[in-house]
Amino acid sequence: METFCKNLPKIELHAHLNGSLSESTLKQLQRIKNVDNDDISNFKFDHSKSTSECFAVFKIAQALTDTPDAVKLATSLTLQEFNDDGVLYMELRSTPRRNPKMTKVQYIQSMVDAIIDTSNLIEMKTCVLTSIDRRNTVEEAEETIIATIEMAKKYPHIIVGIDFSGDPHIGIFGDFTKILDTSRCAGLKVTVHAAEIPNEKETLEILEWKPDRLGHVTYNSERNAGSKHLWNAILKSQIPIELCLTSNVKCGTVKSYADHHFKQFFEAKHPISLATDDKGVFGSTLSEEYDICAKTFDLSEEQLWNISYNAISQIFANDDIKQNLSSKLIEFKNNNFKSMT
Ligand code: 5GP
Numbered sequence: 513m514e515t516f517c518k519n520l521p522k523i524e525l526h527a528h529l530n531g532s533l534s535e536s537t538l539k540q541l542q543r544i545k546n547v548d549n550d551d552i553s554n555f556k557f558d559h560s561k562s563t564s565e566c567f568a569v570f571k572i573a574q575a576l577t578d579t580p581d582a583v584k585l586a587t588s589l590t591l592q593e594f595n596d597d598g599v600l601y602m603e604l605r606s607t608p609r610r611n612p613k614m615t616k617v618q619y620i621q622s623m624v625d626a627i628i629d630t631s632n633l634i635e636m637k638t639c640v641l642t643s644i645d646r647r648n649t650v651e652e653a654e655e656t657i658i659a660t661i662e663m664a665k666k667y668p669h670i671i672v673g674i675d676f677s678g679d680p681h682i683g684i685f686g687d688f689t690k691i692l693d694t695s696r697c698a699g700l701k702v703t704v705h706a707a708e709i710p711n712e713k714e715t716l717e718i719l720e721w722k723p724d725r726l727g728h729v730t731y732n733s734e735r736n737a738g739s740k741h742l743w744n745a746i747l748k749s750q751i752p753i754e755l756c757l758t759s760n761v762k763c764g765t766v767k768s769y770a771d772h773h774f775k776q777f778f779e780a781k782h783p784i785s786l787a788t789d790d791k792g793v794f795g796s797t798l799s800e801e802y803d804i805c806a807k808t809f810d811l812s813e814e815q816l817w818n819i820s821y822n823a824i825s826q827i828f829a830n831d832d833i834k835q836n837l838s839s840k841l842i843e844f845k846n847n848n849f850k851s852m853t
Contacts, residue, residue, distance in 0.1 A: 516813050517802040521600040521844050523823035523837070524787055524798050526703075526727055526754035528643070528677070529587060529606035529623070530573040531790025537589040538792070541576035544585070551575075556795050557762050563709070566763045567679045569793055579613045580622040587626035595634040597797045601837050603828060605641040605675040608656055616659040624667050637837075639829050641703065643675040644692075646683030653691050661698045672828035673701035673724070680708040689721055701828040703727060703754070708765060710737035719749050725826060727754045730765045732773060752783035752826040757804055758796040759789035769808040778809065785823035817845055 533541075538552040551572045577586045587604070594602050606623060608616035620642060627638045642660040644653040657674065664671040674695045676688065685704070692702055703725040707715040710731040715738070718726070730736065733743035746753075755774050760766040766773070777784050786801045788794070796804070802816050811819075821841045824834050 513806050513813075514799070514803050516848075517799040517806065517816065518598050519844075519848075520598060520799075520802065520813075520816060520820055521837075521840055522598055522798050522802065522820050523785060523827065524594060524599045524602040525725065525785045525823060525826060526756055526787030526789055527594070527602060527604055528570075528790050529583075529590060529604055530570050530577060531793045532590050532594075532604075532788065533573045533576075533586055533792040534589070534593055535792070537586055537593075538573065538576060540589065541582055541586060544582070545576060547576070555792060557793055563679070563681070563763050563765065566793070570790075573792065574609070578609070578611055580618045583614075583619055583622035584626045587623045588630055591626065591630050591636065591638055592634060593791075594798070595636040597799050599636050599798055600840060601637045601639075601824075601827060601829070601833070603639050603641050603672070605643050605677070607643040607645045607677075608659060610655070616656055617663060620659060620663045620671070624663065624670050627670055637829070637833060638670075639672045639827075640670055641673040641675045641828070642671070643677050644688060645678035646676065646680070646685070646688070647678045648683075650687055650691060653688055654694075657691055657695045660695065660700065664698065664700060668699075669830070671700075673703060675727075676702065676704040676723075677727070678705075680705065680711070685714050685718055685721075692721070701725075703828075707731045707738070712738055712742050715742060716745060719745050719751070722749070723751060724828065725752045725754060728756065728760065728765075729753045729777075730760060730773060733776065735776070736773070747780055747782055750783065752785065752823075753777060754787045755784050756787050756789035756794075757801055757808075758794045762794050769804055772808070774805060775809055783822065783826060784819070785826055786819060814849060817841070817849070821845075 555572045577583050608619035610616050701724040704723040705727040706718045707729045732738045824837045
């Protein structure tokens with residue numbers, strides 16, 4: 513199963529750049545910056561931590577990606593790693609930062625440059641989502657959206673959407689809807705982290721706003737601090753959900769893999785994809801996520817293929833890219849499952 517999961521062409525729709533940095537990438541960035549401290553030994557989780565501890569570790573990587581060159585290098589190395597793991601298409605998200613050494617536009621440009629420079633070297637196709645951090649102000653979110661719209665005009669095939677993320681204990685989704693509407697009017701898709709903590713009121717508001725995709729959706733039903741009404745509203749919405757098994761287990765929002773809400777959404781035939789979230793922090797590749805899912809929920813290779821194939825319809829890139837991914841997945845199926853119809 514492990515080899516199958518590695519070889520299966522996969523679609524990664526929920527990966528945060530700074531949470532995805534591997535130890536070797538962090539070390540390279542440290543060398544370039546001439547930094548010598550053992551901060552990075554605290555980056556990867558060996559055991560479950562609280563959500564607040566999870567959010568604190570991102571600062572370790574962000575301190576190393578504080579110039580356009582560092583953002584570009586971090587992006588290039590990360591793309592290479594996802595490609596080597598058999599990812600065929602990914603949407604890489606990151607919160608553009610402004611500091612005395614770079615503007616938000618330069619931050620986004622660095623990610624785009626890395627994607628363009630590696631495009632001839634790797635098979636994987638990459639698009640960018642910029643993240644709004646809900647801990648920050650609406651004015652800061654506005655700045656990010658203006659920068660994203662400007663860059664999306666220049667690189668419409670690379671910059672395809674906005675992600676709403678950050679510590680769910682801080683900030684109110686409703687405060688950001690107007691500014692998210694602006695990005696939608698400019699043709700950008702939107703994915704929203706939802707129900708990472710029990711907050712039915714906010715989750716219902718998010719559903720009402722109708723994002724193009726949702727992340728996590730952990731506290732979703734009577735079974736886990738939600739209600740039947742909430743569960744029915746999520747299913748009725750048919751909004752695709754990005755599920756990150758290891759991330760949820762390691763952050764302690766889900767007790768064990770067997771308890772993961774993958775099972776309920778899968779059985780309900782709700783559109784889902786599997787994702788890593790922060791492969792550097794949680795130490796799990798996308799192949800490993802497929803393998804864990806298969807072993808925990810007794811899935812066949814055909815069912816895993818279906819998860820990957822169905823994720824194509826959930827991507828934010830255009831129909832040509834969808835068509836191309838579809839052909840590659842079908843070719844893989846024809847070569848690997850002679851008996852599949
Ligand atoms: P960056 O945006 O700097 O590339 O990646 C790290 C950031 O992504 C974190 O500071 C946080 O805002 C966001 N992030 C990463 N993982 C999660 C997660 O599991 N949930 C939420 N809500 N935000 C996350």
